[in-house]
Amino acid sequence: MRNRLTGFKQGILLSACLGLAPASLLAASSDWVYAVLQGDTLSEFGKQYLRKDIDWRQVQKLNQIRNPDVIRPGQKIRVPSSWLNAQPSAAEVVAMTGDVRVQRKDSNGSAALKMNDRLVLGDRLSTGDDSSITIRFADTSELTLLQNSELIFDQLSLFGDSGMVDSKLRLSQGSAEARVKPRMDARARFEIHTPSAISAVRGTEFRSVYQEGSAAARVEVLTGGVAVAAEGVSQLVPAGFGTRVKQGEAPVQPKELLPPAEFMPVANEIIQRNYNLQWQPLQGAQAYRVQISDTPRFSTLKTDEIIQQPGFFLPQFNNGDYYLRVRGIDNLDIEGRGSVAQLPLRVQPLPPLMVYYPWQQAVVGNYYQFSWSAPEKAIRWHFQVARDADFSEIVSDQQDLGQSLSQKVFLDQPGDYFWRVASVDENGNKGVFSPAATLNVQSKHRILQGDWLADRQTVRIQIPGLSHDRYKVQLAADTEFQQILEEWNRGPGELELDRFMSVRYIRIASVKGEQHGQWGESQMIAPDIHNDTAALISWLSGAAFLL
CATH class of the missing domain: 2.60.40.10 (Immunoglobulins)
Known part of the structure; x- marks a missing residue:
């Protein structure tokens, strides 16, 4: 393994999947690892996935398979990506807000993105302050890029009619939240590279962050699992855990994510401007990430802030239904599980007292x-x-x-x-x-x-x-x-x-x-300028009646 990881001296390899063993880290990052299905043969595999000039026997030799007609279900077959029959694919913009720009391949400048625009190989995507975007890939996997982030599309490929998508993205700055479509046959591949980490996922919901100032990558796993390798050390990070990896260091021992925060009750209709949203303090939380969206999936964010105390003034938005998400942040900057509350804002026009x-x-x-x-x-x-x-x-x-x-x-x-x-x-x-x-x-x-x-x-x-x-x-x-x-x-x-x-x-x-x-x-x-005479008569007559 140390020899295989030599090329990653300045980086860390993270592999996340459903059922992918840490041993798959032995595969080079440019290789595709295929999980054999019942009834597969190498010759049929070659017809479906390989380029016409690549013979299936080359796959047999590479993987040291003695009998090409006897491959076991679940067996892993390593194939260089350059051998695959790849067709260009694209990702689609499905939600966005704020200042989101794209620099196309071979272009010197950037342009504002629009809804339903398509993103292809070589595009560079960037978000400004208070901006975010959600993109959808050909296999319906989605990625949300948060504010002040940059993402480069290094590979977007669709392999024949298999439905297998190969997506390689480079997160050079900021934060991304991915929801990768599960594929039990382990055909899809989805990678996010940072200057200090590679996250290879298959059927996983996770968060990937690169902090440029500290040259550190952070991965927080919500479903599935992540195998993290650096400096000859590998760690399997299961769902509900996170890790932090700095360049030149081994990944820290997986640490359990902080639990969801417990919100104080929120009114059925919020009629107070800058209403104070409150939650119970989380033990072990050094800070909190607060996100507000106008969609329950948080496809775009109207607010994305880190605060120190368990309370937040709701910004001045127009009337509407909003959603609050809060995550505790521990002493390693690992963010925990999120709590979500609905915010029915109804401040315009204000009801009377x-x-x-x-x-x-x-x-x-x-x-x-x-x-x-x-x-x-x-x-x-x-x-x-x-x-x-x-x-x-x-x-x-x-x-x-x-x-x-x-x-x-x-x-x-x-x-x-x-x-x-x-x-x-x-x-x-x-x-x-x-x-x-x-x-x-x-x-x-x-x-x-x-x-x-x-x-x-x-x-x-x-x-x-x-x-x-x-x-x-x-x-x-x-x-x-x-x-x-x-x-x-x-x-x-x-x-x-x-x-x-x-x-x-x-x-x-x-x-x-x-x-x-x-x-x-x-x-x-209004002032109280009414005459008290009628009230006095009413009170006196009522008192007399009671007597």
């Missing part, structure tokens, strides 16, 4: 008043009241309310009611409904609900969120928040304010430790 004025508790003739704030981009409202939390028993449904920030509804049946409001912007776009608020109607009589005399000096606002969420909340007298009246660092729930007689503005930001994300839209809260 529920507002409770003291006079709203006055019930005269069973008319109840509901009020809310006004996000800065909202001009109309969709208001609903229902008897159930799923809003299948609608009591009131006002779909095009104007500038008014309140609505009066007649409720003459006791029990629990649920109400919510959605904003509509100037373009007619309706946002999601606010989290439903509850109202308990205790009687059909003209009785004040609640202790009006005690509550009349306060205004209450409902701050939405989950129990583990933390927010910074500011209340101001102006839209620019130059005149800040109060500030809180708190969780979700009811916020109680002193009663005010002029317009107020409120804004909310997610909090992570000592930091907070960008502020959400400011929301106007």
Whole structure:
């Protein structure tokens, strides 16, 4: 083996497959290793795979096969790639985002890639900041190239009508994630070369990284297995393990990948800008890789960052369904198994906050008043009241309310009611409904609900969120928040304010430790200028009735 590896003095050979023994490392990197199937003969093999000027007897001699008619299923046959009947193949762009460019063979410059473009032998592919691309090969294997990476197509071949694809790629910088189609007959070959490693895979999902600054290659295996050889030492890396190889050194002992992170619950609809995504700290993690995609397969990435703490402010994206993936990174920079969470982002236009004025508790003739704030981009409202939390028993449904920030509804049946409001912007776009608020109607009589005399000096606002969420909340007298009246660092729930007689503005930001994300839209809260007389009469008449 030492003699065979002499040509790799400046590199490391890694071989990954389903069922490929480490002994196959003896084959030169330019050789194809074929696993014999039931019924195979060397003569039929030659007709299907070899060039017309190559006789099958040359394969017999190379592999020291005594009887060409007796080859065992599973037996490995080594064939130089130059002997094979290869036809040019191509890879296709199936997803991309950001700045992705290709330099064609024999071209001095590069050009921007487009969807469905084809990549062929000799092409050089590069990605810029916040850019990524997924390409699909002729056998449906896929590779995703991450940001600030460069990949060169050294070989793309299809062998006759066998379906066997030979792909050799050179990752000169950055990161690639491969999903290689399994082939139990061991015919396909897929290699990724780096300046310090070669990953030869067959039916494997793995990650390959080359860090130019440290001249080190890293391989993390998710399915299948990887045989790693360097400096005369070979290691078999099974699924769920990773290794790191520096030039001139043997591969480190395979190390188990860190387990998936455990996410804190995420709201069914995220309505807070720069929402703080949280997960439990992973033991052994020195850092975390955070990736966000708009596809569940992570074919392209909108975010790809390494952070030190278990929390991340969601960037400002448009409304849509996004996917979060987090991996722990250990002290060897080996990345662990990923956790994935769905992120249903619904921040445009922002739903209002529920507002409770003291006079709203006055019930005269069973008319109840509901009020809310006004996000800065909202001009109309969709208001609903229902008897159930799923809003299948609608009591009131006002779909095009104007500038008014309140609505009066007649409720003459006791029990629990649920109400919510959605904003509509100037373009007619309706946002999601606010989290439903509850109202308990205790009687059909003209009785004040609640202790009006005690509550009349306060205004209450409902701050939405989950129990583990933390927010910074500011209340101001102006839209620019130059005149800040109060500030809180708190969780979700009811916020109680002193009663005010002029317009107020409120804004909310997610909090992570000592930091907070960008502020959400400011929301106007109308002043409490209603006359208390009707409320007092209602309360007194209700008290008299109870007596």
